[in-house]
Amino acid sequence: MGSSSRYSDMGHMGHMGHMGHMGHSSGADAALGPTRRSGYDSPLLANALIMNRDGVVGPYQPPTSAPKELEPNEPGNLELWYPTVRASLYVFELMRDLGFEVNEANPGAPRMKLLVVTQRAQFARTPLVVMSRPNLAVFVEQLRWVHGYAQLRQDRTSEILAQLGGPIDFLAALGFMRPERARWTLELLSATQELAGTVQNQFKHVLACRRPIEYSAQIQPMVLTPGHGALPSGHATEAFAMATVLFAVMSAPVNPAGPEKYANREANRYRPQIFGTAERIAANRTVAGVHFPLDSIAGAILGITLGRYVIARATGGGDVKPMRFRGHRVSAADNPDFALLDLLREDLSEFRPDSASKPYCRSIGGDNAVVPVNGDAPLLHWLWYKAAAEWPA
Amino acid sequence: MPTYTWAPEPEETPGADFRAFVGLDPAASWFFLVASEDFLGVNMDGPGPIPFLLQLNNKQALKAFNAVRRGSLAVQERIHIFSFKKPFVAVMGQPFVAYAWPAFFEKVEEANEKIYAKFKKAKKIIKLSATLSRDSWVYDDTTTEADFPQRKPPPVSTYNPVGAQSPAVIMAVIDDGIAVANHRFRRADDTTRVEYFWHMGMRPVSNSRSVPYGREFAKGEIDGWIVASGGDDLQAHRNLGIFDLRRDRRDSLARRHAHGTHVLDLLAGAEPEQDVANRPIIAVQLPPEVVEDSSGAQIEAHLGAALDYIRERARLISASAGGDPIPVVVNVSYGFTAGPHDGTSLIERLMDQALKAGDPPLNIVLSAGNAHLSRCHATVPPHRNGEQSVGWRLQPGDRTQSDLQIWLPALKPGPDGKDVRLEVTAPGGAEASIDPIAGRAFLLQYVNGPGQTVSVARLSYARDPASGRGVFLLRTMPTRRGLHETTADRNGVPLHDKVAPSGLWTLNLKVGERITAEAPVQIWVQRDDTIPGYPEAGRQSFLDDPRYPLTDIAPVPPDRFPSDLDVGVALTAVDPDCPVRRASLMNAIATGGETIVVGAYERAGLTLLPFSAGGPEAPLTAVQRAPDAVAPASDSYGHFGRLAAGTRSGSWVAMGGTSVAAPLAGRRMATLFILSVPTYGPSIPWNRTGFEHAVATDEATLPTGKPLVERQRAFKGRMTDPLPASFPPGSFPPDRRMQRR
DSSP states (O other): OOSOHHHHHHHHHHHHTOHHHHHTTTSGGGGSOHHHHHOTTOHHHHHHHHHHHHHHOOSOOOOSSOOOOOOTTOGGGGGGSOHHHHHHHHHHHHHTTEEEEEEEEETTEEEEEEEEEEETTTTEEEEEEEEEOOOHHHHHHHHHHHHHHGGGHHHHHHHHHHTTTOSHHHHHTTTTOOTTTSHHHHHHHHHHHHHHHHHHHHHHHHHOOOOGGGTOTTOOOSSOOOSSOSSSOHHHHHHHHHHHHHHHHHHSOSSTTOOOOHHHHTHHHHHHHHHHHHHHHHHHHHHHTSOOHHHHHHHHHHHHHHHHHHHHHHTTOEEEOOEEEEGGGOOTTTOOOOOHHHHBOTTSSSBOOGGGSOTTEEESSOTTOOEEEOOOOHHHHHHHHHHHTTSOO | OOOOEEEEOOTTSTTTOGGGSTTOOTTHHIIIIITHHHHHTTTTTSOOOEEEEEEEOSHHHHHHHHHTTOTTSOGGGSOBOOOSSSSOOOOTTOOEEEEEOHHHHHHHHHOOSHHHHHHHHSSEEEEEOOOOOGGGBSOOTTOOGGGTTTTSOOOOOOOOOSSTTSOOOEEEEEESOOOTTSGGGBOTTSOBSEEEEEETTSOOOTTOOSSSBSEEEEHHHHHHHHHHTTTOHHHHHHHHTSSOTTSSSOOTTSSSOOHHHHHHHHHHOOOGGGOOOSOOEEEEEOOHHHHHOTTOTTHHHHHHHHHHHHHHHHHHHHHHHOSSOOOEEEEEOOOOSOSOOSSOSHHHHHHHHHHHHTSSOEEEEEEOOSOTTSOOEEEEOOOTTTEEEEEEEEOTTOOSOEEEEEEOOOOOSOOGGGTEEEEEEOTTSOEEEEOTTTOOOEEEEEEOTTSOEEEEEEEEEEEOTTTOOEEEEEEEOOSOOOTTOOOBOTTSOBGGGOOOOOEEEEEEEEEOTTOOSSSOEEEEEOOOOOOTTSOSOOOOOEEEOTTSOOSOOOOOOTTSOGGGOOTTSOOOOOOTTOSBOSOSOSOTTOOSSSOEEEEEEETTTOOBOTTOOOOOSSOOOSSSOOOSEEEEEESOSSSOSEEEEOSSTTOEEEEOSHHHHHHHHHHHHHHHHHHOOGGGOSOOOSSHHHHHHHHHHHHHTSOTTSOOOOTTTOSSOBOOOSSOSSSSOOOOOOOHHHHOO
16 A cells, blocks of 8 residues: 555556446546545445444334335436446437448449438438548549648647547637536537447448558658548547537527527637637648548538437437538549538538539438438437536527 | 769860850859759759849840840740840840750850850850749740730739828738738738739649749739638638648648748738728749758849839839839848858849839848858958868758858959969868869769769859859758669769768868958858758758857856846857858848848847847948848747747747848838838938938937947847737838828
8 A cells, every 4th residue: 555546546446347437537426535536446445334334333224214216217317327327328319220231332432321210110211421432543642632731740739649539628628618517518529429439430440441651651640540440530520520519509599498599699600610620620630640631521521410410319309411422423633632611601500502512522312301310319308408508698 | 981082073074164154153063064963853843944143244245145035946945034024125234034944055055056156155144043843834845935924914903092192112022931811911801912922833824824933813813712712811822722732842831830921911911900001012932942942042033033023013003003103112031141242143233223223112121141150151361371271060961952152352353373272171081172273173072882983062163253253162962862862863873872971071271462351261151951841951061160159158247147138248259360250141142232131139138139140340341231220020038039920810920030120121111101200301212221211210219228239230220110019910000191180
């Protein structure tokens, strides 16, 4: 016990195997005293608790009444559970209606569809996002961008390193998001990130796109190239999914009949900052040398659509515009850079109509096509309105 | 280390005997022979034409020039003029910009045909700049002058300042990294104040040939893209094509801080809501390869072309506004260290003539340079037995050429050989001895692995045609090359073998009796560093002498704490016996008679900044001048530099140096002109005299406790800060008409 507390904690965690709890101890458990926080189940504390009980308990006396039963299947009970338990409950609600299908857009151009169950009884499924892999020659041409963006490495070093863990600190700077002040918004964003992560990994695995470092010895990225496929970009998907959800929850009314929110009135100030931040986080990965601009384009399309999916699930259902990233239609001569205004309208509220957008970013079924998303997600619903209440009118 | 030896350059080498090619740049032999791969850009797509400055000194020269300009000659075997002022008329004694392919110079040198032989002998002066990159040159091998620029006349200006009685000044900048769509250069309605913008480094498009290389944009096109990009300057720059990370060279708008944007903001920037109508902007962006080469060896012809462009476009702006020609201030925050420093170079003559012509009324403001402590200058007066040794230390890892120049004073023609004899000892001990009479150049050589003889340095003597002064030129290859530089030269020697030895080179000079303390021999090392934001390139070589004081500790009087941190108050004086001096390091293109030259001082302490370069130690003469003034280029010891616009609208970056001082002076001059403040007299003549008068008045208003001690670096004194202390910087004072009650 004479060693520093840091090392003794690690040792105890190893004995007790409660690492999962430690990982999420920054939330509600922060209120616990030092002994409990640092060593939930330390022998010291357990022993002391045993001794204390022995000294205090006395003979057993059965209760003559009982506390009122908890409501079963009650969203409100979520507040009683661990954050990690809540997280797994949200994730299930988000994921239960999703599925995947793989085929080919062209011979040699693998394509993956993210499907949504729209009618649960018949298990009818509709594509929400479809993505096809660009041709190898396109990636080779895209290296020019990676090479050129490397000029910004010196400028962007602190951002790139701070964003290795994801976008949350940068999105949190766009509003008053201290952990205790915006805890539900942060949980909502965390659940969104979890969804994005799981979905993007499916696409990454199936499309199996190589990273810039694999094409050229001159890329020499400034951070370690991650161990999963390049397209779509995880940072882009997560950043845009979270940005979409964040803006919506900041500007949504507290309850369906509530007053208009400040962020909604100032939407044309908030949207550019939130989406501009997401865009920059995505672009920084190209600066770092670990992504192509196309990866960010695909990630933005996927991320925004997933963000809208979360919003629809959490607000009693809604229509989400299904989108395609047509990678197989990109030519080496196009060699597009990632610029948000290429994908979205000037006010950033919607994708550009098909007639005015790039060949690689299109709707599924026309500008007015929608996928009706089920709203039967009471836990997400509960979370949504708790989060919306954290934003001022 | 391989064994190096000096060998005389073979006499039969064509071009080795430059004296027969009258008036040719003494560096030409190096450019065309030893260093042709680097000069002609064999590693690029292939050489484009060579821009150069040309001055014709008599009627025969004019005739010979016209003969080699004829359209009947092959495109690559004649001189081309792409002048903005049509028709072009060459005037005797006035330098102008011309273009020719390497084959033309070969034809002249061979002199097998009469017109070329006549041109070779004609009394002229030529100063070369390195070839343009092929992809920025508008024309292919078959294009002629007649195609330029009538096929695409310049866009007519629509400039019309609100209220004709408000005097205007055209603010022009020649720089690198100019974010023309930045909001600091916009009016209240979000339209740009940039009337014309020439980007010299861009790939041209076929319908945009109003400039000989690169591309020109007029206000209308910039405005169009600002609107289409929803006001977003980054998107506008992308759409203009001036920000493009696909090009395999540094993009000067990529980073948060761009030199030209900062400079232009100091010169003419204002918040859009100030709606500045009377300071229209003309901007010229230098080609990146010119900027990257900090030796400035390539800048002179581009500077000449840029000035011609600015004058012509200024005329269009004035024509649109009606009334008197609007005065122009041109800021050039660029320079280098080596040259005769006597105002005779062609670019200096070109600038002086443009300034004297006053058409339009013009001021050119140059930065004095930051080389004061660079150890790049030595003076060699007679010393004891008439011998003096100076060390030149070449750095390892220097990826660009190095260039040392030893200038004799202006002497009447006489037995040159008696004036100076030079012995050069390269690292490793190889010694060469050269004097003006012998005439032949020497090459430093070694034998590489496969047995090839590789030349890595050249030592020569010439009479510089522009100044008439004798000059020894010692030019070396880089001391390091990349392993990927495997291209072979015409003799099959791979580029990566062409490296010179780093270390100490010793220069031993024996001077004759015509060299005196008043007329010494002067040595300059050319600037050679890596420009921030550009890939690793040069490392500055310097003159190494044990007597030079490396650290300067101003002695503090015992009754005073050094809490003022009076930096730059008293640099320890250089031992009079030490040849390496802190003098005459001001910008080598800034020694003309009419240009305004500005150094740097610190705003808080009113002290000269230690790096700000100056004129000679000896009394100033008409041809050996000092910077006119210093401007507040740095806020304080703890806050280096001045804050001004970063590349993106709304961002601020700090930058210091004399690059910052020059635009501050330009801003102040324009303000004083517009205000015509009564204390400065009824009006301020729009020239160097007027500026000096204004500065002297500013200096007189400073508190007496802070005297200016170094007139060699700030001849007329310290200029008042034109920017208010409040943030964001840069509000223009109200116009004169608003001040009249």
